[in-house]
Amino acid sequence: MLRFLSRELHSWRLMHASSNRLVRPTDRVESLVLVALLVSALAGVLVALTIGGNTYAAHKAVAEVQxxxxxxxxxxxxxxxxxxxxxxxxxxxxxxxxxxxxxxxxxxxxxxxxxxxxxxxxxxxxDPPVTHTDAVVEGVMAGLGVVMLTAMGWWGLVLLVRAAADRHRMRRWEAEWRELDIDSHR
Structure with missing residues (x-):
C-alpha cells in the first residue's frame, strides 16, 4: 500500500513541469495526462452534484403533486x-x-x-406515496452512482496511462542497457 501511495505522490511532483533535462519527455506527458484526468474527475463530481440535485427536484415535484x-x-x-x-x-x-x-x-x-x-x-x-425522504434518498443515490462511475473511470484511465508510460520506460531502459552492454564488450 505504501509503495502504491509513494508512487502516486511521485507522479504529482512539480519537477515534471520544470525545465530539468533529467526528466524524461515520457514523464512530462504522463504528468500532463494525469493532471487532465484529475480535472476531468473534478468535473465529474460537479456532474454528479447536478444529476443528484435534478433527481431530488424531480422526485420532490412528484411528491408535491400526487x-x-x-x-x-x-x-x-x-x-x-x-x-x-x-x-x-x-x-x-x-x-x-x-x-x-x-x-x-x-x-x-x-x-x-x-x-x-x-x-x-x-x-x-x-402506487405508494412518494415522500420527501424518498426524494432525498433517490437524489443521493443518483449522485453517488455518478461519483462511483467517475471514480472507476478515472482509476482505470490512470492505470492505463501508468502502464503505457511504464512500458515505454522499460523499453527505453532495455535499449540503453543493451547499448551499454555492447559497448562494454569491445
Missing part, C-alpha cells in the same frame, strides 16, 4: 396462474362494502395472505 393516498389491509383471494398475471385482493370499505382489485404480484403471495395496498381518493389502487 393526490392523497391511504393504505388498507387487503386479503389475497386469487394468485396468478402465470408469471405475468396480477394477484386479486379484496378489502372492505368503512361502510362495509367489499371491493376487489388486481395488484402487482409479490413473491410471497398466497391465498389468505394479508397485504397492504394503497388507494387514492376514488378508491382505485395506486
Amino acid at each position: 393526490g392523497p393516498r391511504h393504505s388498507v389491509s387487503a386479503t389475497v383471494i386469487a394468485t396468478p396462474r402465470q408469471d405475468d398475471d396480477p394477484t386479486v385482493v379484496a378489502w372492505r370499505r368503512p361502510d362495509g362494502a367489499r371491493l376487489t382489485a388486481e395488484v402487482d404480484t409479490e413473491r410471497h403471495d398466497r391465498v389468505g395472505r394479508v397485504r397492504i395496498i394503497w388507494l387514492d381518493d376514488e378508491q382505485h389502487v395506486a
Whole structure:
C-alpha cells in the first residue's frame, strides 16, 4: 500500500513541469495526462452534484403533486396462474362494502395472505406515496452512482496511462542497457 501511495505522490511532483533535462519527455506527458484526468474527475463530481440535485427536484415535484393516498389491509383471494398475471385482493370499505382489485404480484403471495395496498381518493389502487425522504434518498443515490462511475473511470484511465508510460520506460531502459552492454564488450 505504501509503495502504491509513494508512487502516486511521485507522479504529482512539480519537477515534471520544470525545465530539468533529467526528466524524461515520457514523464512530462504522463504528468500532463494525469493532471487532465484529475480535472476531468473534478468535473465529474460537479456532474454528479447536478444529476443528484435534478433527481431530488424531480422526485420532490412528484411528491408535491400526487393526490392523497391511504393504505388498507387487503386479503389475497386469487394468485396468478402465470408469471405475468396480477394477484386479486379484496378489502372492505368503512361502510362495509367489499371491493376487489388486481395488484402487482409479490413473491410471497398466497391465498389468505394479508397485504397492504394503497388507494387514492376514488378508491382505485395506486402506487405508494412518494415522500420527501424518498426524494432525498433517490437524489443521493443518483449522485453517488455518478461519483462511483467517475471514480472507476478515472482509476482505470490512470492505470492505463501508468502502464503505457511504464512500458515505454522499460523499453527505453532495455535499449540503453543493451547499448551499454555492447559497448562494454569491445
